[in-house]
Amino acid sequence: xxxxxxxxxxxxxxxxxxxxxxxxxxxxxxxxxxxxxxxxxxxxxxxxxxxxxxxxxxxxxxxxxxxxxxxxxxxxxxxxxxxxxxxxxxxxxxxxxxxxxxxxxxxxxxxxxxxxxxxxxxxxxxxxxxxxxxxxxxxxxxxxxxxxxxxxxxxxxxxxxxxxxxxxxxxxxxxxxxxxxxxxxxxxxxxxxxxxxxxxxxxxxxxxxxxxxxxxxxxxxxxxxxxxxxxxxxxxxxxxxxxxxxxxxxxxxxxxxxxxxxxxxxxxxxxxxxxxxxxxxxxxxxxxxxxxxxxxxxxxxxxxxxxxxxxxxxxxxxxxxxxxxxxxxxxxxxxxxxxxxxxxxxxxxxxxxxxxxxxxxxxxxxxxxxxxxxxxxxxxxxxxxxxxxxxxxxxxxxxxxxxxxxxxxxxxxxxxxxxxxxxxxxxxxxxxxxxxxxxxxxxxxxxxxxxxxxxxxxxxxxxxxxxxxxxxxxxxxxxxxxxxxxxxxxxxxxxxxxxxx
Ligand code: NAD
Numbered sequence: 229x230x231x232x233x234x235x236x237x238x239x240x241x242x243x244x245x246x247x248x249x250x251x252x253x254x255x256x257x258x259x260x261x262x263x264x265x266x267x268x269x270x271x272x273x274x275x276x277x278x279x280x281x282x283x284x285x286x287x288x289x290x291x292x293x294x295x296x297x298x299x300x301x302x303x304x305x306x307x308x309x310x311x312x313x314x315x316x317x318x319x320x321x322x323x324x325x326x327x328x329x330x331x332x333x334x335x336x337x338x339x340x341x342x343x344x345x346x347x348x349x350x351x352x353x354x355x356x357x358x359x360x361x362x363x364x365x366x367x368x369x370x371x372x373x374x375x376x377x378x379x380x381x382x383x384x385x386x387x388x389x390x391x392x393x394x395x396x397x398x399x400x401x402x403x404x405x406x407x408x409x410x411x412x413x414x415x416x417x418x419x420x421x422x423x424x425x426x427x428x429x430x431x432x433x434x435x436x437x438x439x440x441x442x443x444x445x446x447x448x449x450x451x452x453x454x455x456x457x458x459x460x461x462x463x464x465x466x467x468x469x470x471x472x473x474x475x476x477x478x479x480x481x482x483x484x485x486x487x488x489x490x491x492x493x494x495x496x497x498x499x500x501x502x503x504x505x506x507x508x509x510x511x512x513x514x515x516x517x518x519x520x521x522x523x524x525x526x527x528x529x530x531x532x533x534x535x536x537x538x539x540x541x542x543x544x545x546x547x548x549x550x551x552x553x554x555x556x557x558x559x560x561x562x563x564x565x566x567x568x569x570x571x572x573x574x575x576x577x578x579x580x581x582x583x584x585x586x587x588x589x590x591x592x593x594x595x596x597x598x599x600x601x602x603x604x605x606x607x608x609x610x611x612x613x614x615x616x617x618x619x620x621x622x623x624x625x626x627x628x629x630x631x632x633x634x635x636x637x638x639x640x641x642x643x644x645x646x647x648x649x650x651x652x653x654x655x656x657x658x659x660x661x662x663x664x665x666x667x668x669x670x671x672x673x674x675x676x677x678x679x680x681x682x683x684x685x686x687x688x689x690x691x692x693x694x695x696x697x698x699x700x701x702x703x704x705x706x707x708x709x710x711x712x713x714x715x716x717x718x719x720x721x722x723x724x725x726x727x728x729x
Pocket of ligand 1: 393472693
């Protein structure tokens with residue numbers, strides 16, 4: 229069965245609950261249900277009401293998507309890179325035209341406030357711009373390495389590739405992968421988060437409108453079963469994954485065991501170190517914005533403040549900033565009721581173990597929106613034995629740990645198994661440099677709460693926040709989705725020379 233072309237824009241222009249359509253898989257240019265006939269609801273987190281359904285696909289659905297991608301590969305790789313890129317130019321124009329519509333859609337499926345949803349679509353467009361600029365960067369190297377002998381490197385597509393994305397950035401994370409992978413000449417199978425499938429659905433629809441040939445991008449929706457099928461598929465050459473550390477490790481190990489190239493970005497526990505000479509207002513506001521932006525549901529959110537010495541005045545400022553956050557207007561909802569319950573559980577547990585709750589979001593509610601809410605929460609006196617320090621809570625909870633010296637703060641950050649982000653707040657350049665050189669994190673900041681490297685700088689953490697080599701975006705992304713071919717050429721017989729003989 230084939231459905232209508234899925235071009236229906238989302239009609240909401242406010243937070244009022246608005247149903248959408250059912251999501252389908254996109255295979256070989258057709259919108260199709262899963263052959264299993266199974267679906268699950270997609271629920272608006274702000275209202276706790278169902279917007280539509282999403283297919284729950286199995287290995288057979290993945291095999292059909294892979295077959296479509298394999299069939300599309302020879303023609304797509306034969307399209308010159310400069311022509312492939314024209315489709316992304318058109319996608320950028322379409323996304324800019326649909327910016328508000330896509331942002332409202334994301335806000336409704338994910339629970340983000342509108343401005344955050346819009347920011348994430350704009351960041352997705354920025355990633356697209358990097359892909360668009362690749363023809364200016366992707367020229368390979370060449371050199372005459374001997375008399376009459378030339379070597380050159382070209383970066384060739386791998387074939388069928390796959391991407392698996394999490395719930396927190398429904399458009400941006402797929403666009404961490406698609407521009408480089410598609411521009412390089414690969415065809416693709418995308419498995420979005422089953423909790424937020426509509427953003428990827430709109431990308432596929434707009435790419436089709438932009439002229440992407442059928443089968444170059446395929447979208448298979450589902451849960452664990454479809455991810456496992458992607459890991460096991462013999463034809464898929466590379467997998468990009470973004471999600472929790474638990475699943476990142478599974479995908480990395482299972483995909484690698486099947487001979488694939490895998491880059492799997494995982495969870496985080498980001499430490500912000502605050503020293504007494506830090507600018508009080510900037511630091512307090514920045515800490516709060518990092519912890520409570522996107523309701524703490526971003527892998528770059530600050531979740532630990534390491535207070536070095538007496539920084540009580542900054543902590544007071546952060547509490548004040550958190551108290552001023554208007555739930556539902558400045559901060560969005562939690563993705564689902566189980567996640568909200570889990571977050572409240574961490575706060576209860578930390579309190580039982582002796583932490584002081586300086587700001588308590590456990591009972592927060594929003595009038596007229598009976599969804600999943602937890603307000604800004606600040607826990608003081610957290611110690612490294614508490615789950616509030618060891619675990620990724622992934623909610624609007626800031627845990628404060630007190631230490632006496634910068635070295636203790638660095639040691640604490642280093643003892644955390646994750647390594648996504650770390651920042652120091654200070655007005656002393658020497659202290660900043662000392663800390664940055666010692667943090668065990670792939671993305672570091674000085675007086676920055678969310679040290680996301682904007683394009684062209686590539687995104688990726690260290691340690692348990694990343695499995696595989698390299699980064700996800702920027703030029704590293706292009707290298708990930710390509711393989712270098714080295715060609716050594718003798719254009720004329722040079723009888724006076726031997727070459728490696
Ligand atoms: P998740 O790991 O639960 O899900 C990610 C993807 O894996 C989804 O598509 C999901 O369907 C699939 N999946 C879930 N369980 C699976 C299983 N057992 N086997 C196979 N596949 C499975 O992550 P999430 O809850 O959607 O997203 C939040 C997590 O993602 C947080 O840990 C956050 O830190 C992380 N994240 C990391 C980055 C980064 O760049 N490092 C970026 C965004 C989010």
